[in-house]
Amino acid sequence: MSxxxxxxxxxxxxTFKNNMISCIFGGLILIFxxxxxNLISSLFYYFKISLLGEIVFFLLLFFIFLPMLLGxxxxxxxxxxxxxxxxxxxxxxxxxxxxYKKAIKLQxxxxxxxxxxxxxxxxxxxxxxxxxQEYFYDFFGLPMPLWAGNLLPVFNGxxxxxxxxxxxxxxxxxxSPMLYVADENIDVDEAxxxxxIISKKSGIDxxxxxxxxxxxxxxxxxxxxxxxxxxxxxxxxxxxxxxxIAEYNKHIENQKIDSRFNFSEGI
Numbered sequence: 724m725s726x727x728x729x730x731x732x733x734x735x736x737x738t739f740k741n742n743m744i745s746c747i748f749g750g751l752i753l754i755f756x757x758x759x760x761n762l763i764s765s766l767f768y769y770f771k772i773s774l775l776g777e778i779v780f781f782l783l784l785f786f787i788f789l790p791m792l793l794g795x796x797x798x799x800x801x802x803x804x805x806x807x808x809x810x811x812x813x814x815x816x817x818x819x820x821x822x823y824k825k826a827i828k829l830q831x832x833x834x835x836x837x838x839x840x841x842x843x844x845x846x847x848x849x850x851x852x853x854x855x856q857e858y859f860y861d862f863f864g865l866p867m868p869l870w871a872g873n874l875l876p877v878f879n880g881x882x883x884x885x886x887x888x889x890x891x892x893x894x895x896x897x898x899s900p901m902l903y904v905a906d907e908n909i910d911v912d913e914a915x916x917x918x919x920i921i922s923k924k925s926g927i928d929x930x931x932x933x934x935x936x937x938x939x940x941x942x943x944x945x946x947x948x949x950x951x952x953x954x955x956x957x958x959x960x961x962x963x964x965x966x967x968i969a970e971y972n973k974h975i976e977n978q979k980i981d982s983r984f985n986f987s988e989g990i
Contacts, residue, residue, distance in 0.1 A: 735959040749810040750953040752791070752811075753953070754949055757788055789830050790827065793903065796900055798812050800961055833893075844892075845885045925970070936959070
């Protein structure tokens with residue numbers, strides 16, 4: 724088990740207090756980017772092209788916001804190591820085409836893994852939604868059963884259940900962003916693979932950490948507190964990941980030491 728949530732959050736708070744101005748300015752860049760993406764996509768809603776607006780919003784998040792989020796994680800990670808960069812370094816992944824392509828690759832792998840698992844998990848909900856629609860029966864020339872109109876609670880329950888299971892399945896990859904920013908030479912597939920291994924021991928601790936932030940997350944809905952809560956939560960994630968990896972390395976070292984005392988009796 725890695726260090727507890729309290730130790731992680733206390734350590735993150737110390738780092739935040741010691742670098743408050745840099746932390747806030749770095750976070751502000753990301754927050755401003757998100758609302759800029761939202762503003763641009765909302766222009767399509769104004770012209771009543773809502774579907775196109777949603778597509779544009781997703782593309783802006785994927786190709787601009789998420790690479791910047793990785794850049795912000797790198798900025799905070801280097802701060803943890805005692806290196807205080809300028810907040811402008813949040814744009815690190817846009818400084819070089821190869822860095823940008825690597826960031827996009829990491830996000831794409833995440834998206835594909837989530838999509839493949841999501842399709843299988845949400846299929847029952849999709850089927851329930853389909854058979855509750857009148858056009859489904861009109862297509863086959865059948866009368867719509869009375870019970871079909873009462874399937875909304877079933878659909879909502881299946882969606883909630885599938886979403887929870889999907890989050891648990893994707894939990895094994897939660898260390899990948901930290902591994903990615905901590906080692907600039909690491910391959911994306913290697914970061915995914917190492918996260919899959921290490922998270923087997925640290926995943927429960929991460930769930931506890933996330934649960935302990937529920938109050939902070941609710942507070943963040945007011946938007947303004949985000950300038951404080953965003954750096955604090957991201958620093959906590961990085962510290963948790965750092966402790967989890969250190970615990971894993973210690974476990975591997977102990978296994979190597981124990982193996983020295985193992986022997987096989989000859990026949």
